Amino acid sequence: MPDAKTPGSKKLYVRTYGCQMNVYDSERMSELLGAAGYEATPSPDEADMILLNTCHIREKAAEKVYSELGRFKDLKAQRPGLRIAVAGCVAQAEGEEIVRRQPLVDLVVGPQSYHRLAEMAARAGNGTRALDTDFPEEDKFAALGRRSPAPRAPAAFLTVQEGCDKFCSFCVVPYTRGAEVSRPAQAILDEARDLVARGVREITLLGQNVNAYRCTRGDRPLTLAALIRRLAEIDGLERIRYTTSHPNDMGDDLIAAHGECDKLMPYLHLPVQSGSDRILKAMNRKHTAQSYLRLVERIRAARPDLLLSGDFIVGFPGESEADFEATMALVREVGYGQAYSFKYSPRPGTPAAERTPVDEETMSERLARLQALLRQQQQAAQERMLGRTVDVLFERAGRMPGQLVGKSGHLQAVHVDGADARIGDIRRVEITASAPNSLAGRIVAA
Ligand code: SAH
Ligand code: SF4
Ligand code: F3S
Numbered sequence: 001m002p003d004a005k006t007p008g009s010k011k012l013y014v015r016t017y018g019c020q021m022n023v024y025d026s027e028r029m030s031e032l033l034g035a036a037g038y039e040a041t042p043s044p045d046e047a048d049m050i051l052l053n054t055c056h057i058r059e060k061a062a063e064k065v066y067s068e069l070g071r072f073k074d075l076k077a078q079r080p081g082l083r084i085a086v087a088g089c090v091a092q093a094e095g096e097e098i099v100r101r102q103p104l105v106d107l108v109v110g111p112q113s114y115h116r117l118a119e120m121a122a123r124a125g126n127g128t129r130a131l132d133t134d135f136p137e138e139d140k141f142a143a144l145g146r147r148s149p150a151p152r153a154p155a156a157f158l159t160v161q162e163g164c165d166k167f168c169s170f171c172v173v174p175y176t177r178g179a180e181v182s183r184p185a186q187a188i189l190d191e192a193r194d195l196v197a198r199g200v201r202e203i204t205l206l207g208q209n210v211n212a213y214r215c216t217r218g219d220r221p222l223t224l225a226a227l228i229r230r231l232a233e234i235d236g237l238e239r240i241r242y243t244t245s246h247p248n249d250m251g252d253d254l255i256a257a258h259g260e261c262d263k264l265m266p267y268l269h270l271p272v273q274s275g276s277d278r279i280l281k282a283m284n285r286k287h288t289a290q291s292y293l294r295l296v297e298r299i300r301a302a303r304p305d306l307l308l309s310g311d312f313i314v315g316f317p318g319e320s321e322a323d324f325e326a327t328m329a330l331v332r333e334v335g336y337g338q339a340y341s342f343k344y345s346p347r348p349g350t351p352a353a354e355r356t357p358v359d360e361e362t363m364s365e366r367l368a369r370l371q372a373l374l375r376q377q378q379q380a381a382q383e384r385m386l387g388r389t390v391d392v393l394f395e396r397a398g399r400m401p402g403q404l405v406g407k408s409g410h411l412q413a414v415h416v417d418g419a420d421a422r423i424g425d426i427r428r429v430e431i432t433a434s435a436p437n438s439l440a441g442r443i444v445a446a
Contacts, residue, residue, distance in 0.1 A: 012038035013047035017064065018055025020243065021111075021177075021206050022088055024157040026053045029087065029114055031148040036118040044075065049083045049121065054090035056172050058345035065090050069102045076104050083107060083125045087114055089176035093349075095133045105129070111162075111177055112136060115143040135178045141187060147194045154424040155239075155395055155407070156200045160188050160227065161207030166246060168273070169284045169352040170313060170344060173208050182207075185215040185222050185230065192231055199424055202239035202265075202393055202407075203231070210242045211249040225253035232263040238426060239393060239409070243269045244311075247287045247295055259302035266303050267337075267411045270296070271311035275330030276323035279316050283352070289330050296334055307337035307381060307410040314370055315344045315363030317355035324366050331373055337381035337410065339374045343367050375436075382412060382434040389444055390414075392429040394421055405438075413438040 012033050016026040029051060030040055044050050050072060055061040065086065076082050085107035086098050092110035099105050106124040109117055110133035124130035141159075163178040164171075192203055205224070207213060213224040222230075228240055240263045247270060257264055270292075274280050277288045287295075300306055312327060331339075343363045346353040385408070392414045394406035404419045406429075414429055415438055421427050429441040 009037045010039070010048040011041040011046055012049050012051065013041050013044045014051045014053065015068070016053045017061060018053075018057060018089065019208075020157050020204065021159060021162070021208065022053050022055060024159045024206055025088070025111060025114060026051075027157075028144055029053070029117055032115070032118050032144065033121065034148060036121065044072065048081065049085060050075075051085045051087060054086060054088035056089035056093045056176055056347070058342060059347070060345070062090050062093075066102060069104060072104060081125065083121060085109065085117075085121070085124075087111070087117075089172065092133050092176040093172060096131060099129060099131070107131075108133065110134070112140060115140045139183075141183055147191060147198075149198065152195065152198045152200050153395060154200060154393060155202040155204070156195050157206050158188065158191055158195065158203050159183070159206045160224075160242075161210050161213045164208045165212075166209065166286075167284060169282065170316065170347065170350055172347045172350060175349060177208055180209060180212055182213050182215055184217050185227055186217070188227065189230060189234075192234055192237060196234055196236045201237065201424060201426065202241070203237060205231075205240070205242040207242075208244065209246050209249060211245040211251070211254055223251060223253055225251060225257040228254075228257055228261060228264055232261055237263065239263060239265050241265050241267060241411070245270050247272065247285075247292050250295055250299070255299050255302050258299060258306065265409045265411070266306045267309065267409065268299065268306055269309040269311075270299075272330065272334075273311060273313050274316065274319075274323070275327035276319070277326075279319055279323050279326075282318060282355075283313075283316060289326065293330070293333060305410075307412075308334060309338040309411075310334070310336050310340070312339065312341040312370060312374075313344050314341065314366040315358040317344070317352055317357055319344075319358055319366075324370075328370065328373060331370070331377070335381075336374060336377050337412075338378055341367060341370050341374060379434070379436065381410075382439055385410075385412065385431045385439055386434060387431065389428050389430045390441075391426050392416070392441070393426045394419070394423050396423060408439070415440045416443060419443055 016022050054065045083106045087109045091108045108131045112135045113132040120130040161182045163180045164174045165180045167174050215222040272292050275289045390408045392406040394404045398405045402418045404416050427443050430444050431439050431441040433440040
C-alpha cells in the first residue's frame, strides 16, 4: 500500500473561478497538496479530493459554486472517502454557511489561510469538517516556502500584493481578501528566479491593487516601478506585466517605467468602472472621468503603442441614461483594445447593496450597447496589427496539428501554423489575419 506521502498516491481535481489571483492560489494549493501525496487529475470522477477555488465578485459567480457542488452528490455517495474542499472568496465570505447549504463539503479554507490546507485535509473527512477563514498573523507566503521544482509553462503569475483598502461601494474584495498587504521584494525576486530557472520567460505580477505595491523593508519604501526594474535585471526573464491597477495608484515612476523598461510589456489593465462623475462618486472610486482621461494621456505619452484594457459596471444603483451615455463617451475617447463589462450585481454587506437597483431590462440593454462598442474597438485594435511584425511568446500547442499559440506584447493571442518553433520561444511573427478574439501570422527571420 502506498502511504499518504507517496507522490501520486491520491488524486486531486481542482477547478478555479474568478481572477488571476485565484489561478495563482490554485497553483500554490496544488503544489502544497502535491507534497502531501496528491497528484493532479483532469477528471473529478477519479479524484480523492475535489477543490473548488471560488469567486464571490458577482452573484452568478457565487451561485455557480453551489450548483457545481450539488453535482458531486452521486460521486460522494459512490466514494465515501472523497473529500470536497471549498477555497477562495466564497469560502471567506460564507464560511460555515457553505456547509449548512451543502453538507457534502468537508473543508472550507479562506484565501489567507490556505497554507494550512494539507494539515486540514489530513484532519477532514468521514463526517469531520475542517474550517479556516482566519486572517492569520503569520506570512502565508513564507509558510508556503519555495515553488515546486517541476518545469513550467513559459508564462506565470506571481502574487506580489493582496487585499484592498479602497472599499468601492459595490465590491466584496476588501472583505474577502482583507487589508492591503505587500510581500517583501526579496521574496518576490527569489520566487521569480525560481520560476525562470524552471523555464518561465514571462511573469505577470498580481495584486487586487497591484500598483499600490510598497515594500517597506529596507531604508526606503520600494514601489512597484522599482520592483519591476529589479525584476528586469533577471537574465532569462524576458517579459513583465502587472494587473490589476487602480487609477489613483498610477505613480509617476510607474508611468515612466512604461517608457523606459523594455521588458515591461505595452499593455495596461486600468479599470474605470463608469464615465459619470456622479456615479463614480457613489461608487467611492475617488477619481473622476477627467482625471482618468488625463492619466491615460500621460501613460500614452510615455508609451504611445500601449494597449489599454478596462472594467465597466453598467446599471449601478441610480445610473441614469445620461450617466450611461457618459460611460459610452469615455469609452469612445479612450479607445480600448480589450475590456470586461458587467451588469451591477448587489453584494451582501456592501454599501451599494442597500440602494434601489436599476431595472433588469435597462441594465441588459445598456450592457449590450456598451459591449457592441467595446467589441468594435477590440476588432479595430486587432486590425491595426495586420501587416505588422511583432514578438510572440509561444505558450501552447493549438487545436490544429502543427499549430502553436502565443501572445504578442499587447497580450493578443496569435496563432501560427506549421511553425518552426517550440513552446517557450519568442519569435518575430508577421500578422496576416484577424479573427474576433485572436490574430494569425507567420514566423519571419529575426
Ligand atoms: N481591483 C480591481 C477590480 C477587482 S474586481 C479594480 O479596482 O479595478 C474585478 C471587476 O469586477 C471590477 O473591476 C468590477 O468591474 C467588477 N465588479 C466588482 N464588483 C462588482 C459588482 N458588485 N457587480 C458587478 N461587477 C463588479
Ligand atoms: Fe474592489 Fe475597488 Fe478594491 Fe478594486 S479597488 S478590489 S473594485 S474595492
Ligand atoms: Fe473573485 Fe475573489 Fe478574485 S471575489 S475576482 S476571486 S479576489
